[in-house]
Amino acid sequence: MQLRHVFWIRVFLLSTLNILACQAAWVRKFPCESREYNLNPLESPFRIDSLHGSLETFDRSTILSLSILAIHDIERFKCSDLDLPLVEESLRFHALGMPVGVLMNFSSNCPLPITTSLTPPEGSLFSKFDVLYSFDHTLRLQTVVAEINFITQDGVELDCVTPKITPDIGTAASGVFTYFPAAVMAIVGIASWATNRRDVSIRPPLFESREAQSIVGPVWTVIFELSDYLRYLQFMFLAGSLTLEYPGFYQPIIGQAAWSSLLYWTGPIDHGFTYTGVEDGMYVSNRSYGLEYMSQMIGFPQMTDIMVDAFINLLILVFAALVGFLILYLAMSQLSKGFYLSVVSWDAAFILLGMILSFFSLPVLSYLSYELILIGYLPNYRIVLVGLSMAIIVYSNFLVARNAISQKDYGDHSSPDPSFQASRSLRYLTKANQYLAQYLPAAVPLLQGIMIGGLQDWGMSQVLVLMGIEIILLLHFAISLRDRLFVSIPAWCGIARLLIICLTLTFACVRNEVAKQWVGYVMLCFHGIVIIFGFLYQLDDLEISGGLSSPQDDLESSPDPFLTTPNYTRHYVTDFSAFYRQPRQSYARRTSRNGPSNPTGTRKTSHEGSGETLCSDSNLSTGSQDSFEELMEVPIRPDIDYSVRESDAYYGVSGNGLVSSPSIPPELAEESQQDQSTLRVWAVRAVENFKRPKKKEKGFQVMRPPRPPPPPTPPPPQPDL
Structure with missing residues (x-):
């Protein structure tokens, strides 16, 4: 019964073989590894022209239909010269070096008749070989490889081809590999916001408004922490x-x-062409390489169109960020009536620019520098625009890095170390080293992006340059962080990237497909470990130690790459005990028991209080109270208006001053509140908050009353007569 079932399945598969072959996708052919030298196709009388195939799933088994199209010289080769049993024997597919599946059918059609759609060159004919292969599972996340040798009856090798079939990874695996890193990134952002929100008071202020500083202040630190994670994902994609x-x-x-x-x-933007990515159940590609090959794997247009599409996607994200900022602004304006758009307009614009550059400089520079290898094929104006765009991005990153460094040095007015003042050349050298150490972490992703896109024709050079950049960055971290090297997220990211590059070097030096597959799985596992444990576990430690560490420890362990500078930088003055003065005690009003006292007695008490203050601090309140009572005895001058304060000339009179507004009955207040619409109130407040407040001049002028006129001089005495 089972044999009959297998027989009918084979009959069904054989009947659909021609249909599957007609709908087959392009399969890239690779040279055989076992061949010590490559034959010249023009010298061989028989050669493989193309491969087509398809994958279909039937009853939990996968059927591979492979069609091999060959061309031969009719004068030097005959179809009877080919040893078909040896060809059939070589048809064995392997995954990780282990044989998988069974061969169900092998057929030959040599020669093919000449048709209008299949016309060979003069003096040659086509031949076709059909293979039907069965696998007992779906082969998800695997690549099957086979070496097919075409040998004559005399044992002469004619040609050898290696088809590498990679089935579609499936919707479930694609969703996991896509959304899981995005979910981890969201968790990293939320944890970073919750952690840095508590430390906003010890950070240098980005905004003049306290409400803006408390809500938007941690954004800058969150951006840097997210950029470490996002840059690793970008490096993972671009290094592949x-x-x-x-x-x-x-x-x-x-x-x-x-x-x-x-x-x-x-x-x-696709100019009417987009790669299919997955076709007939497998990934298809041609002879392209690098970024162009990756665009085929993910089903995107050509790289010349991807650059423009990437900028369009960037503008979409910027628009979404602006909408989010406006929503945050409206929420903050409702929470705080003293918050205006002008308070954070420039700072928010700078934060938005810094976020864009920190997040997407690496891929944008890779796509732009890819255009440089097409000089001579693209119009000159496009090459000029690419060069200007790269220069603008690099200079904008320099401005953002300089602002971050200035925020680090906020309030640092200490004098440099005297040891660096001995020689001018030594000071210049120290300054240059300091600038290099400060701007190096920001320059590394820029250099990586330019090298990945600009060295597309030299794979080994790409690997060596990326390895050198990571080694220099790790040396910088080792010098600047020292004992804190292994608790720094940027340092761990650099170590992970260096290990990935070292493993990638295997693909350039090793030809064995089995070794490449094992290294590929190791790299994928390493990426997963870094994404899961390298970020979530590190943030968990940050949350646990947040309540146990001091603010100074939080500043020292900041993951900001711009804050990792060597030990010869200036130090902060953190001991303010020498400038602390105990606040004065509140003065009590004079009571009736003091009674009227003469000025002489008051002055005597004042002097006694002053003397006691010099001797002991215990009688400070008594002396200060007596001094205050002495001032109260000064007669009031009639020519001075004491109801006007000097500060009112600059700050203005507050709304809750001495003159109170007429009170409203509670009944009328409740009726008016019920009549107003909540939406109308929000709209009116939003319009009022968009109005830019009047800019105040810095400083103030003390307005003193005019001096009283001098007393009239008495007339001179008349001489006595």
Whole structure:
């Protein structure tokens, strides 16, 4: 019964073989590893022209239909010269070096008749070989490889081809690899916001308004902490787009993180062509490499169109950030009536610019520098625009880094170390080293992006340059952080990137497909460990130690890459005990028991209180009270208006001053509140908050009353007559 069932399945599959072959997708052919030298296709009388295939799933088994199209010279080769049993014997697919599946059918059609759609060159004919192979599982997240040798009856090798079939990873795996890193990024942002919100009072103020500082102040630190995580995802995606021969499953899995590099939408620019990505159940590609090959794996347009689409996706994110900022502004304006848009307009714009540059400089520079390898093929104006865009991005990052460094040095007016004042050349050298140490962490992603896109024709050079950049960055972290090297998130990210680059070097040096597949799985596991434990566990430690550490410890352990400077930088003055003075005690009003006292007695008491203050601090309140009573005895001058304060000339009279507004009966107040609409109140307040308040001049002028006129001089005495 089982044999009959298998027989009918085979009959059904054989009947649909021609249909599957007609609908087959393009399969890229690779040279065989076992061949010591490559034959010249023009010298061989028989060669493989193309491969087409398809994957179909039937009853929990996967059927591979592979069609091999060959071309031969009719004068030097005959179809009877081919050893078909040896060809059939070589048809064995392997995954990680272990054989998988069974061969169900192998057929040959040599030669093919000449048709209008299939016309060979003069003096040659086409031949076709059909393979039907069955796998007992779906082969998710795997790549199957086979070496197919075409040998003559005399044992002469004609040609050898290696098809590498990578099935579609599936919707479930694609969703996990796409949304799980995004969820971790959201958790990192929420935890960073909750942690840095408590430390906003010890940070340098970004805003003049206390409400703005308490709500928007931690944004800058959160941006830097998120940028570490996002840059690792971008590095993971772009480092998987080098000009190397990766295992077949690696790039489709890494490509699911393309959203981190502004490739979350294909965009409107495609010039009528977009790669299919997955076709007939497998990933298809041609002879492209690098970023262009990655665009095929993820089903995007060509790289020349991806650059424009990436900028469009960036503008969409900027618009969403602006909408979020306006919503936050309206919420803050309702919570605080003294909060205006002008208070945070420039600071919020700078934060938005810093967020864009910190998040997306790496992929944007990679896409822009890719255009430079097409000089001579693209119009000159486009090359000029690319160069200007790269210069603007680099200079904008420099401005953001300089502002971050100035925020670090906020309030630092201490004098430099005297040891650095001995020689002018030594000071210049120290200053140069300090600038290099401060701007190096910001320059590393810029250099990585330019090298990844600009060195697309040299895969080994890409790996070596990236390795050198990471080594220099780690040396900087080792010098600047020292004991805190292994508790710094940027340092751990640098170590992880360096290990990934070292493993990537295997793809450039090793030809063995089995070794490449094992290294690919190790790299994927390492990426997962970094994403899960390297960030979530580190943030958990940050949350636990947040309540136990001091504010100074929080500042020292800040993950801001711009704050990691060497030990020869200036130090902060944190001991303010020498400037502390105990507040004075409140003065009590004079009571009736003091009674009227003469000025002489009052002055005597005042002097006694002053003397006692010099001897002891215990009688400070008594002396101060007597001095205050002495001032109260000064007669009031009639030519001075004491109801006008000097500060009112600059600050104005407050609304709750001495003159009180007429009280409103509670009945009328309740009726008026019920009649007003909540939406109308919000709209009116929003319009009022958008009005820019009148700019006040800095400083103030003390207005003193005019001096009284001098007393009239008495007339001179008349001489006595």
